[in-house]
Amino acid sequence: MKLRLKITLLTITVAVSVSFFILLSIRGVVINAFRGELEAKALSIASNLSDRVANDILRKDYFHTNKAFKEVLGKEKELEYIFVLDNDGNIFAHTFSNGHPPDLLSWNPLAEKSRHIQLLETEKGNIRDVGVAVFKGTGSELHIGIREDSLKKTLMEMRNITVPLIILVIMVGIVASFVFSLFITGPLNKFVEFTKVLGRGEFGRRVEVSSEDEIGYLARNFNTLSMQLKTAKEKMEEAYTYTHLMQAEKLSSIGQISAGLAHELKNPLTTLKMLFQAFKEQPDMTVEDAKVISKEIEKMDGIITNFMGFVKQKGFRFSETDLNELIDRVLSLATYDIENADIIVKKDILENLPHVQADRALLEHVFLNLIINAVDSMHDGGEIRVSGKSDDKFVEVMIWDKGSGIDSDLHAKIFDPFFTTKTEGTGLGLSIAYNIVNSHGGKLFFNSKKGKGTVFTVRLPKKGDK
Numbered sequence: 401m402k403l404r405l406k407i408t409l410l411t412i413t414v415a416v417s418v419s420f421f422i423l424l425s426i427r428g429v430v431i432n433a434f435r436g437e438l439e440a441k442a443l444s445i446a447s448n449l450s451d452r453v454a455n456d457i458l459r460k461d462y463f464h465t466n467k468a469f470k471e472v473l474g475k476e477k478e479l480e481y482i483f484v485l486d487n488d489g490n491i492f493a494h495t496f497s498n499g500h501p502p503d504l505l506s507w508n509p510l511a512e513k514s515r516h517i518q519l520l521e522t523e524k525g526n527i528r529d530v531g532v533a534v535f536k537g538t539g540s541e542l543h544i545g546i547r548e549d550s551l552k553k554t555l556m557e558m559r560n561i562t563v564p565l566i567i568l569v570i571m572v573g574i575v576a577s578f579v580f581s582l583f584i585t586g587p588l589n590k591f592v593e594f595t596k597v598l599g600r601g602e603f604g605r606r607v608e609v610s611s612e613d614e615i616g617y618l619a620r621n622f623n624t625l626s627m628q629l630k631t632a633k634e635k636m637e638e639a640y641t642y643t644h645l646m647q648a649e650k651l652s653s654i655g656q657i658s659a660g661l662a663h664e665l666k667n668p669l670t671t672l673k674m675l676f677q678a679f680k681e682q683p684d685m686t687v688e689d690a691k692v693i694s695k696e697i698e699k700m701d702g703i704i705t706n707f708m709g710f711v712k713q714k715g716f717r718f719s720e721t722d723l724n725e726l727i728d729r730v731l732s733l734a735t736y737d738i739e740n741a742d743i744i745v746k747k748d749i750l751e752n753l754p755h756v757q758a759d760r761a762l763l764e765h766v767f768l769n770l771i772i773n774a775v776d777s778m779h780d781g782g783e784i785r786v787s788g789k790s791d792d793k794f795v796e797v798m799i800w801d802k803g804s805g806i807d808s809d810l811h812a813k814i815f816d817p818f819f820t821t822k823t824e825g826t827g828l829g830l831s832i833a834y835n836i837v838n839s840h841g842g843k844l845f846f847n848s849k850k851g852k853g854t855v856f857t858v859r860l861p862k863k864g865d866k
């Protein structure tokens with residue numbers, strides 16, 4: 401059932417039942433008032449008549465009694481009958497045309513009371529028998545029977561008014577409920593249309609209902625929802641294109657690296673090919689030859705391992721990271737290389753550094769690479785210093801060495817994939833480290849002086865600042 405029909409039916413039901421109950425109670429009040437009036441009137445008729453005929457009864461003047469009865473009967477149209485008993489309680493006179501009913505004395509016997517009203521239900525309708533004592537203490541009573549003719553008439557008249565009234569109420573109810581339902585269902589239909597609009601994904605549209613009531617409130621909520629959905633959708637689209645860009649960037653760097661990989665593998669492979677070619681002609685392998693072969697193979701292995709590490713990395717697993725702890729772990733991983741090269745590592749102001757949001761495994765990779773590079777640069781041993789500092793936005797970790805330093809001609813190249821100055825280097829360490837730090841919203845940079853040493857700085861955004 402449609403909402404509008406429901407509202408209409410409800411309004412009509414309410415209107416009809418309200419008017420019905422109002423009319424019913426008015427009717428009750430009218431009937432009660434009328435009966436009271438009727439009884440008072442009947443009592444007064446009966447008392448007057450009894451006063452008038454009292455002496456006639458004493459004198460047994462049947463003629464005058466009858467005359468008085470006829471007069472009253474003629475005047476009061478609602479009177480059905482009159483009868484009177486003499487002092488002995490026998491019927492003295494009456495107005496029944498065909499003789500009195502045999503059980504007349506049992507209708508409303510006064511029995512010591514001075515007056516009494518009894519309702520009689522007869523085939524002529526309700527008749528009230530009003531009896532009054534003519535002489536107190538004797539059997540003489542006067543009774544009149546009064547009908548409810550005028551009540552019937554009044555009720556009939558009331559009906560003639562109420563039936564059209566009820567019809568009018570129903571009609572007004574129909575019109576009112578129609579108008580009323582237009583007020584409610586109008587905006588509701590707008591809402592229904594609006595949800596369809598939202599369903600089609602057209603966020604940010606507004607439903608135009610400007611009333612100050614609950615419906616207006618609902619409309620404002622709907623509009624807020626619509627705007628929120630729009631913002632959420634835009635953010636999602638933004639995030640989507642962003643991850644797409646990230647992905648594209650990664651693919652392009654992988655492409656770049658793959659090209660370099662093929663190029664880099666070509667050198668050791670060519671060396672190996674040449675060696676094996678030589679063996680074919682002169683098959684005796686010297687220790688030197690074996691060393692060259694194993695070195696070239698190690699080189700290829702290093703290149704491939706590093707490359708795999710970079711490619712395998714699928715997405716980041718960020719967690720709150722304490723850089724002090726992380727560097728301790730890296731240093732313990734590098735202990736063998738460090739001690740072998742006669743180097744000591746000093747840690748400085750790392751304990752209270754703010755935490756960062758980072759993928760630990762990747763960040764370990766970064767610092768391990770930087771430490772190993774520093775170790776590689778110091779051929780005669782010495783000291784590596786790891787220090788930290790922070791401002792309100794960033795945390796920085798610096799790795800200082802007093803090694804060979806980097807030639808200023810090479811500054812622009814050292815982050816390039818496969819750029820290396822080492823015979824066993826892969827040239828991938830710094831390029832991978834650079835990408836990782838970048839992906840954390842940070843920066844990797846260095847300062848170096850040929851022959852004096854180098855400092856590499858890892859700058860990361862503080863946790864909550866990214």
Ligand SMILES: Nc1ncnc2c1ncn2[C@@H]1O[C@H](COP(=O)(O)OP(=O)(O)O)[C@@H](O)[C@H]1O
Binds near residue numbers: 819
């Ligand atoms: N701490 C450092 N001191 C001097 N030179 C460095 C340092 N770190 C990196 N380099 C230079 O940058 C080059 C690239 O480093 P990297 O990308 O880690 O590759 P690899 O260590 O395999 O050579 C090194 O070969 C070296 O010449």
Ligand SMILES: [Mg+2]
Binds near residue numbers: 769772773829830
């Ligand atoms: Mg390296």
